[in-house]
Amino acid sequence: MKQPLLILTGPTAVGKTALSILLAKAVGGEIISADSMQVYRGMDIGSAKIKKEEMQGVPHFLIDELEPDETFHVVKFQSLARKYMNEIWQRGHIPILTGGTGFYIQAVLYDIDFTQSESDGPYRAELERTAREQGARTLHEQLRLVDPVSARDIHENNVKRVIRALEFYKETGTPISKHNEQERKKESPYQFAYFVLNDDRERLYGRIDKRVDKMIEEGLLDEVKRLKARGFTKEMVSMQGLGYKEMLAFLDGACSFEEAVYILKRDTRHFAKRQLTWFKRERDVIWIDKGAYQYDEKRICSAILEELKNRGWKIGENHEDTVRSNV
RNA sequence: GGAUGGUUUCCCGAGUGGCCAAAGGGGACAGACUGUAAAUCUGCUGGCAACGCCUUCGGUGGUUCGAAUCCACCACCAUCCA
Numbered sequence: 001m002k003q004p005l006l007i008l009t010g011p012t013a014v015g016k017t018a019l020s021i022l023l024a025k026a027v028g029g030e031i032i033s034a035d036s037m038q039v040y041r042g043m044d045i046g047s048a049k050i051k052k053e054e055m056q057g058v059p060h061f062l063i064d065e066l067e068p069d070e071t072f073h074v075v076k077f078q079s080l081a082r083k084y085m086n087e088i089w090q091r092g093h094i095p096i097l098t099g100g101t102g103f104y105i106q107a108v109l110y111d112i113d114f115t116q117s118e119s120d121g122p123y124r125a126e127l128e129r130t131a132r133e134q135g136a137r138t139l140h141e142q143l144r145l146v147d148p149v150s151a152r153d154i155h156e157n158n159v160k161r162v163i164r165a166l167e168f169y170k171e172t173g174t175p176i177s178k179h180n181e182q183e184r185k186k187e188s189p190y191q192f193a194y195f196v197l198n199d200d201r202e203r204l205y206g207r208i209d210k211r212v213d214k215m216i217e218e219g220l221l222d223e224v225k226r227l228k229a230r231g232f233t234k235e236m237v238s239m240q241g242l243g244y245k246e247m248l249a250f251l252d253g254a255c256s257f258e259e260a261v262y263i264l265k266r267d268t269r270h271f272a273k274r275q276l277t278w279f280k281r282e283r284d285v286i287w288i289d290k291g292a293y294q295y296d297e298k299r300i301c302s303a304i305l306e307e308l309k310n311r312g313w314k315i316g317e318n319h320e321d322t323v324r325s326n327v
Numbered sequence: 328g329g330a331u332g333g334u335u336u337c338c339c340g341a342g343u344g345g346c347c348a349a350a351g352g353g354g355a356c357a358g359a360c361u362g363u364a365a366a367u368c369u370g371c372u373g374g375c376a377a378c379g380c381c382u383u384c385g386g387u388g389g390u391u392c393g394a395a396u397c398c399a400c401c402a403c404c405a406u407c408c409a
Contacts, residue, residue: 158368242365
Protein backbone atom coordinates (compact mmCIF):
# COMPACT_ATOMS: atom_id res chain seq x y z
CA MET A 1 0.00 0.00 0.00
CA LYS A 2 1.24 3.45 -0.85
CA GLN A 3 2.25 5.80 1.92
CA PRO A 4 0.36 9.09 2.21
CA LEU A 5 2.03 12.36 1.27
CA LEU A 6 0.47 15.78 1.38
CA ILE A 7 1.91 18.64 -0.62
CA LEU A 8 1.06 22.24 0.02
CA THR A 9 2.72 24.76 -2.21
CA GLY A 10 2.11 27.93 -4.20
CA PRO A 11 3.94 31.06 -5.23
CA THR A 12 5.99 32.97 -2.71
CA ALA A 13 3.99 35.09 -0.28
CA VAL A 14 0.58 33.49 -0.95
CA GLY A 15 0.34 32.34 2.63
CA LYS A 16 1.51 28.75 2.62
CA THR A 17 3.04 28.83 6.07
CA ALA A 18 -0.06 29.79 8.04
CA LEU A 19 -2.18 27.27 6.19
CA SER A 20 0.37 24.50 6.62
CA ILE A 21 0.05 24.70 10.39
CA LEU A 22 -3.72 24.49 10.29
CA LEU A 23 -3.53 21.56 7.94
CA ALA A 24 -0.87 19.76 9.95
CA LYS A 25 -2.98 20.01 13.06
CA ALA A 26 -6.08 18.83 11.23
CA VAL A 27 -4.54 15.70 9.79
CA GLY A 28 -1.87 14.94 12.30
CA GLY A 29 0.90 15.95 10.00
CA GLU A 30 4.54 16.88 10.30
CA ILE A 31 6.05 19.42 7.99
CA ILE A 32 8.98 19.01 5.67
CA SER A 33 10.08 22.28 4.18
CA ALA A 34 10.61 22.21 0.43
CA ASP A 35 12.47 25.45 0.38
CA SER A 36 15.98 26.02 -0.88
CA MET A 37 16.70 28.93 1.45
CA GLN A 38 14.97 28.15 4.72
CA VAL A 39 17.38 25.26 5.24
CA TYR A 40 20.05 27.76 6.10
CA ARG A 41 20.67 28.88 9.65
CA GLY A 42 20.87 32.61 10.18
CA MET A 43 18.79 33.35 7.12
CA ASP A 44 15.48 34.07 8.78
CA ILE A 45 14.08 37.37 7.66
CA GLY A 46 14.97 37.17 3.99
CA SER A 47 13.72 33.63 3.56
CA ALA A 48 10.50 34.43 5.44
CA LYS A 49 11.22 31.49 7.68
CA ILE A 50 8.54 30.31 10.04
CA LYS A 51 9.20 31.34 13.63
CA LYS A 52 9.44 28.83 16.43
CA GLU A 53 6.28 30.08 18.12
CA GLU A 54 4.35 30.00 14.84
CA MET A 55 5.01 26.28 14.55
CA GLN A 56 2.58 25.68 17.44
CA GLY A 57 4.26 22.43 18.27
CA VAL A 58 4.06 20.99 14.79
CA PRO A 59 7.38 19.30 13.98
CA HIS A 60 9.33 20.87 11.12
CA PHE A 61 12.17 19.44 9.10
CA LEU A 62 14.71 20.82 6.67
CA ILE A 63 14.65 24.18 8.33
CA ASP A 64 17.87 25.49 9.86
CA GLU A 65 19.82 22.41 8.94
CA LEU A 66 22.77 23.92 7.10
CA GLU A 67 25.28 26.72 7.46
CA PRO A 68 25.15 29.28 4.66
CA ASP A 69 28.49 28.19 3.26
CA GLU A 70 27.24 24.67 2.64
CA THR A 71 25.81 23.86 -0.74
CA PHE A 72 22.34 22.53 -1.02
CA HIS A 73 20.71 21.06 -4.08
CA VAL A 74 17.90 18.75 -5.15
CA VAL A 75 19.78 15.57 -4.53
CA LYS A 76 20.55 16.46 -0.95
CA PHE A 77 17.04 17.67 -0.48
CA GLN A 78 15.61 14.50 -1.91
CA SER A 79 17.58 12.15 0.28
CA LEU A 80 16.94 14.13 3.45
CA ALA A 81 13.26 14.52 2.68
CA ARG A 82 13.00 10.81 2.06
CA LYS A 83 14.65 10.09 5.36
CA TYR A 84 12.28 12.39 7.25
CA MET A 85 9.22 11.04 5.49
CA ASN A 86 10.09 7.53 6.61
CA GLU A 87 10.51 8.68 10.15
CA ILE A 88 7.20 10.48 10.07
CA TRP A 89 5.38 7.45 8.74
CA GLN A 90 6.96 5.34 11.42
CA ARG A 91 5.51 7.70 13.96
CA GLY A 92 2.14 7.12 12.38
CA HIS A 93 1.90 10.63 10.98
CA ILE A 94 1.47 12.18 7.56
CA PRO A 95 4.32 14.13 6.02
CA ILE A 96 3.31 17.49 4.60
CA LEU A 97 5.71 18.86 2.03
CA THR A 98 5.42 22.62 2.21
CA GLY A 99 7.40 25.20 0.33
CA GLY A 100 7.78 26.91 -2.98
CA THR A 101 10.55 25.02 -4.69
CA GLY A 102 8.66 23.05 -7.32
CA PHE A 103 11.70 21.21 -8.53
CA TYR A 104 12.36 19.82 -5.07
CA ILE A 105 8.78 18.71 -4.71
CA GLN A 106 8.93 16.96 -8.05
CA ALA A 107 12.14 15.18 -7.12
CA VAL A 108 10.53 13.69 -4.03
CA LEU A 109 7.05 13.11 -5.37
CA TYR A 110 8.15 11.15 -8.43
CA ASP A 111 11.26 9.82 -6.80
CA ILE A 112 13.42 11.09 -9.65
CA ASP A 113 16.66 9.20 -10.00
CA PHE A 114 19.71 11.41 -9.63
CA THR A 115 22.16 8.82 -8.47
CA GLN A 116 23.67 7.96 -11.81
CA SER A 117 26.20 10.70 -11.97
CA GLU A 118 28.51 12.51 -9.67
CA SER A 119 29.31 16.14 -10.17
CA ASP A 120 32.74 16.40 -11.79
CA GLY A 121 34.47 19.56 -10.61
CA PRO A 122 37.42 19.75 -13.00
CA TYR A 123 35.33 18.86 -16.02
CA ARG A 124 32.76 21.50 -15.09
CA ALA A 125 35.47 24.07 -14.74
CA GLU A 126 36.78 23.17 -18.15
CA LEU A 127 33.33 23.52 -19.70
CA GLU A 128 32.79 26.82 -17.99
CA ARG A 129 36.05 28.06 -19.41
CA THR A 130 35.05 26.95 -22.89
CA ALA A 131 31.82 28.88 -22.58
CA ARG A 132 33.60 31.94 -21.30
CA GLU A 133 36.43 31.98 -23.79
CA GLN A 134 34.88 30.49 -26.88
CA GLY A 135 31.27 31.36 -26.37
CA ALA A 136 28.10 29.57 -25.47
CA ARG A 137 27.63 28.37 -29.03
CA THR A 138 30.85 26.39 -29.06
CA LEU A 139 29.78 24.59 -25.92
CA HIS A 140 26.37 23.97 -27.37
CA GLU A 141 28.02 22.45 -30.45
CA GLN A 142 29.80 19.99 -28.22
CA LEU A 143 26.47 18.94 -26.80
CA ARG A 144 24.97 18.57 -30.24
CA LEU A 145 27.58 15.95 -31.08
CA VAL A 146 26.81 13.70 -28.12
CA ASP A 147 23.17 14.47 -27.37
CA PRO A 148 21.32 16.10 -30.25
CA VAL A 149 17.98 15.84 -28.46
CA SER A 150 19.19 17.90 -25.52
CA ALA A 151 20.92 20.28 -27.88
CA ARG A 152 17.60 20.84 -29.56
CA ASP A 153 15.74 21.34 -26.29
CA ILE A 154 18.26 23.40 -24.36
CA HIS A 155 18.88 26.91 -25.61
CA GLU A 156 22.53 27.60 -26.29
CA ASN A 157 22.53 30.57 -23.94
CA ASN A 158 21.49 28.39 -21.06
CA VAL A 159 25.06 27.50 -20.24
CA LYS A 160 24.25 25.90 -16.89
CA ARG A 161 21.97 23.35 -18.39
CA VAL A 162 24.25 22.73 -21.35
CA ILE A 163 27.06 22.01 -18.91
CA ARG A 164 24.93 19.66 -16.87
CA ALA A 165 23.91 17.76 -19.99
CA LEU A 166 27.53 17.40 -21.08
CA GLU A 167 28.59 16.39 -17.61
CA PHE A 168 25.86 13.77 -17.44
CA TYR A 169 26.96 12.32 -20.75
CA LYS A 170 30.58 12.17 -19.68
CA GLU A 171 29.71 10.45 -16.42
CA THR A 172 27.20 7.94 -17.67
CA GLY A 173 27.79 7.56 -21.37
CA THR A 174 24.12 8.10 -22.06
CA PRO A 175 22.38 11.30 -23.08
CA ILE A 176 20.57 13.09 -20.30
CA SER A 177 17.64 13.55 -22.63
CA LYS A 178 17.13 9.80 -22.63
CA HIS A 179 17.37 9.63 -18.87
CA ASN A 180 14.90 12.46 -18.46
CA GLU A 181 12.47 10.83 -20.81
CA GLN A 182 12.42 7.72 -18.67
CA GLU A 183 12.11 9.63 -15.43
CA ARG A 184 9.24 11.65 -16.81
CA LYS A 185 7.16 8.54 -17.23
CA LYS A 186 7.37 7.63 -13.56
CA GLU A 187 4.32 7.31 -11.40
CA SER A 188 4.53 8.58 -7.88
CA PRO A 189 5.22 5.83 -5.34
CA TYR A 190 3.01 7.64 -2.84
CA GLN A 191 -0.64 8.22 -2.25
CA PHE A 192 -0.40 11.93 -2.65
CA ALA A 193 -2.49 15.08 -2.89
CA TYR A 194 -0.75 18.09 -4.39
CA PHE A 195 -2.33 21.41 -3.47
CA VAL A 196 -1.29 24.69 -5.01
CA LEU A 197 -2.50 27.75 -3.18
CA ASN A 198 -3.03 30.70 -5.46
CA ASP A 199 -4.44 34.21 -5.58
CA ASP A 200 -5.13 36.92 -8.16
CA ARG A 201 -1.91 38.07 -9.72
CA GLU A 202 -2.49 41.64 -8.65
CA ARG A 203 -3.14 40.69 -5.04
CA LEU A 204 -0.18 38.39 -4.99
CA TYR A 205 2.12 41.10 -6.27
CA GLY A 206 0.72 43.46 -3.68
CA ARG A 207 1.49 40.96 -0.95
CA ILE A 208 5.01 40.54 -2.24
CA ASP A 209 5.68 44.26 -2.16
CA LYS A 210 4.28 44.50 1.32
CA ARG A 211 6.24 41.55 2.54
CA VAL A 212 9.51 42.99 1.27
CA ASP A 213 8.75 46.25 3.04
CA LYS A 214 8.16 44.27 6.20
CA MET A 215 11.42 42.39 5.81
CA ILE A 216 13.25 45.68 5.56
CA GLU A 217 11.50 46.93 8.70
CA GLU A 218 12.38 43.76 10.54
CA GLY A 219 16.03 44.25 9.76
CA LEU A 220 16.88 42.36 6.60
CA LEU A 221 19.85 44.61 6.02
CA ASP A 222 21.29 43.83 9.45
CA GLU A 223 20.76 40.15 8.90
CA VAL A 224 22.72 40.32 5.66
CA LYS A 225 25.41 42.47 7.27
CA ARG A 226 25.84 39.79 9.91
CA LEU A 227 26.15 37.08 7.28
CA LYS A 228 28.62 39.17 5.33
CA ALA A 229 30.66 39.74 8.47
CA ARG A 230 30.83 36.00 8.98
CA GLY A 231 32.48 35.73 5.59
CA PHE A 232 29.61 34.52 3.45
CA THR A 233 29.88 35.81 -0.09
CA LYS A 234 27.68 36.19 -3.12
CA GLU A 235 29.33 33.17 -4.74
CA MET A 236 27.61 30.87 -2.26
CA VAL A 237 24.33 29.25 -3.18
CA SER A 238 22.72 30.60 -0.04
CA MET A 239 23.66 34.17 -0.81
CA GLN A 240 22.00 33.95 -4.20
CA GLY A 241 18.65 33.84 -2.50
CA LEU A 242 16.23 36.70 -3.00
CA GLY A 243 16.82 39.37 -0.43
CA TYR A 244 20.38 38.30 0.15
CA LYS A 245 21.90 39.00 -3.21
CA GLU A 246 20.23 42.40 -3.43
CA MET A 247 21.29 43.53 0.05
CA LEU A 248 24.78 42.27 -0.65
CA ALA A 249 24.88 44.27 -3.86
CA PHE A 250 23.95 47.36 -1.89
CA LEU A 251 26.56 46.65 0.80
CA ASP A 252 29.17 46.19 -1.92
CA GLY A 253 28.25 49.59 -3.32
CA ALA A 254 26.83 48.22 -6.55
CA CYS A 255 23.57 50.11 -6.14
CA SER A 256 21.65 52.39 -3.82
CA PHE A 257 19.46 51.01 -1.08
CA GLU A 258 16.33 52.14 -2.91
CA GLU A 259 17.46 50.36 -6.04
CA ALA A 260 18.19 47.21 -4.07
CA VAL A 261 14.69 47.22 -2.63
CA TYR A 262 13.13 47.91 -6.01
CA ILE A 263 15.06 45.05 -7.59
CA LEU A 264 14.21 42.72 -4.74
CA LYS A 265 10.50 43.38 -5.16
CA ARG A 266 10.64 43.02 -8.90
CA ASP A 267 12.67 39.82 -8.84
CA THR A 268 10.42 38.32 -6.22
CA ARG A 269 7.46 38.98 -8.50
CA HIS A 270 9.31 37.34 -11.36
CA PHE A 271 10.07 34.41 -9.11
CA ALA A 272 6.42 34.02 -8.19
CA LYS A 273 5.54 33.95 -11.86
CA ARG A 274 8.12 31.25 -12.52
CA GLN A 275 6.73 29.16 -9.69
CA LEU A 276 3.26 29.46 -11.14
CA THR A 277 4.52 28.41 -14.55
CA TRP A 278 6.09 25.38 -12.96
CA PHE A 279 2.95 24.30 -11.10
CA LYS A 280 0.82 24.82 -14.19
CA ARG A 281 2.61 22.12 -16.04
CA GLU A 282 2.80 19.68 -13.16
CA ARG A 283 0.25 16.92 -13.53
CA ASP A 284 -2.25 16.03 -10.80
CA VAL A 285 -2.24 19.43 -9.19
CA ILE A 286 -5.21 20.72 -7.21
CA TRP A 287 -5.45 24.49 -7.44
CA ILE A 288 -6.90 26.42 -4.53
CA ASP A 289 -7.94 29.95 -5.27
CA LYS A 290 -7.89 31.89 -2.01
CA GLY A 291 -10.55 34.26 -3.26
CA ALA A 292 -13.02 31.41 -3.62
CA TYR A 293 -12.84 30.96 0.16
CA GLN A 294 -13.00 34.63 1.10
CA TYR A 295 -9.34 34.48 2.07
CA ASP A 296 -10.33 32.54 5.14
CA GLU A 297 -7.65 30.05 6.15
CA LYS A 298 -10.08 27.86 8.05
CA ARG A 299 -12.38 27.54 5.08
CA ILE A 300 -9.46 26.69 2.84
CA CYS A 301 -8.35 24.06 5.28
CA SER A 302 -11.84 22.55 5.38
CA ALA A 303 -11.93 22.49 1.61
CA ILE A 304 -8.65 20.62 1.55
CA LEU A 305 -9.95 18.07 4.04
CA GLU A 306 -13.09 17.70 1.98
CA GLU A 307 -11.05 17.09 -1.14
CA LEU A 308 -9.01 14.46 0.67
CA LYS A 309 -12.15 12.67 1.76
CA ASN A 310 -13.42 12.70 -1.80
CA ARG A 311 -10.22 11.05 -2.81
CA GLY A 312 -10.73 8.29 -0.33
CA TRP A 313 -8.42 9.56 2.36
CA LYS A 314 -9.70 8.63 5.78
CA ILE A 315 -9.25 11.71 7.86
CA GLY A 316 -10.74 11.03 11.28
CA GLU A 317 -10.59 12.59 14.69
CA ASN A 318 -8.01 10.08 15.71
CA HIS A 319 -4.83 10.74 13.81
CA GLU A 320 -3.46 7.31 14.47
CA ASP A 321 -6.51 5.84 12.79
CA THR A 322 -6.13 8.23 9.93
CA VAL A 323 -2.70 7.07 9.12
CA ARG A 324 -3.36 3.41 9.67
CA SER A 325 -6.24 3.40 7.24
CA ASN A 326 -4.17 5.19 4.65
CA VAL A 327 -1.24 2.89 5.10
C1' G B 328 6.37 89.27 -21.30
C1' G B 329 11.16 87.34 -23.76
C1' A B 330 15.05 83.37 -24.93
C1' U B 331 16.31 78.43 -25.39
C1' G B 332 15.44 73.22 -24.91
C1' G B 333 11.73 69.67 -24.90
C1' U B 334 6.70 66.72 -25.80
C1' U B 335 7.96 59.32 -29.37
C1' U B 336 4.39 53.25 -28.76
C1' C B 337 2.64 50.92 -20.82
C1' C B 338 7.46 53.61 -18.77
C1' C B 339 12.49 55.37 -19.84
C1' G B 340 14.75 56.48 -24.30
C1' A B 341 16.98 56.38 -29.69
C1' G B 342 15.37 58.15 -34.17
C1' U B 343 16.23 64.89 -37.76
C1' G B 344 12.62 63.35 -45.15
C1' G B 345 11.75 57.16 -47.73
C1' C B 346 15.27 51.05 -45.55
C1' C B 347 9.97 53.34 -39.22
C1' A B 348 4.92 50.06 -36.20
C1' A B 349 9.58 53.03 -35.03
C1' A B 350 16.75 50.89 -32.02
C1' G B 351 17.85 49.79 -26.92
C1' G B 352 16.44 49.16 -21.89
C1' G B 353 12.54 48.46 -18.19
C1' G B 354 7.91 46.72 -16.91
C1' A B 355 3.78 43.55 -18.25
C1' C B 356 2.48 38.91 -20.33
C1' A B 357 3.73 33.83 -21.82
C1' G B 358 7.05 29.67 -21.61
C1' A B 359 11.34 26.03 -20.62
C1' C B 360 13.34 23.50 -16.53
C1' U B 361 15.12 16.10 -14.01
C1' G B 362 22.38 17.90 -9.24
C1' U B 363 23.49 25.62 -8.22
C1' A B 364 16.05 25.90 -9.17
C1' A B 365 14.87 32.26 -4.54
C1' A B 366 19.18 29.52 -9.89
C1' U B 367 19.59 29.49 -15.26
C1' C B 368 17.37 30.43 -19.87
C1' U B 369 13.62 31.63 -23.93
C1' G B 370 9.59 34.06 -26.42
C1' C B 371 6.37 38.19 -26.87
C1' U B 372 4.59 43.40 -26.38
C1' G B 373 -0.31 49.07 -31.77
C1' G B 374 -4.75 46.76 -34.40
C1' C B 375 -6.54 43.45 -38.07
C1' A B 376 -10.18 39.46 -42.42
C1' A B 377 -2.05 39.40 -41.17
C1' C B 378 3.79 37.66 -47.38
C1' G B 379 -1.16 42.78 -47.11
C1' C B 380 -4.01 46.63 -44.90
C1' C B 381 -5.32 50.27 -41.02
C1' U B 382 -4.15 53.60 -36.77
C1' U B 383 0.28 55.71 -34.01
C1' C B 384 5.44 59.70 -32.55
C1' G B 385 1.54 66.78 -27.93
C1' G B 386 -2.73 69.38 -31.21
C1' U B 387 -4.19 71.67 -35.85
C1' G B 388 -2.93 73.08 -40.57
C1' G B 389 0.87 73.22 -44.39
C1' U B 390 5.37 71.88 -47.68
C1' U B 391 6.53 67.20 -50.30
C1' C B 392 5.63 61.77 -54.77
C1' G B 393 6.63 60.64 -49.45
C1' A B 394 6.96 63.48 -42.62
C1' A B 395 8.07 60.99 -35.97
C1' U B 396 11.65 63.73 -38.84
C1' C B 397 10.81 70.28 -42.55
C1' C B 398 7.42 75.00 -41.88
C1' A B 399 3.38 77.83 -39.22
C1' C B 400 0.27 78.52 -35.28
C1' C B 401 -1.59 76.54 -30.60
C1' A B 402 -1.11 73.68 -25.86
C1' C B 403 1.83 71.84 -22.02
C1' C B 404 6.75 70.99 -19.43
C1' A B 405 11.90 72.57 -18.14
C1' U B 406 15.73 76.12 -17.56
C1' C B 407 17.28 81.09 -18.02
C1' C B 408 16.25 86.59 -18.63
C1' A B 409 12.46 90.22 -17.10
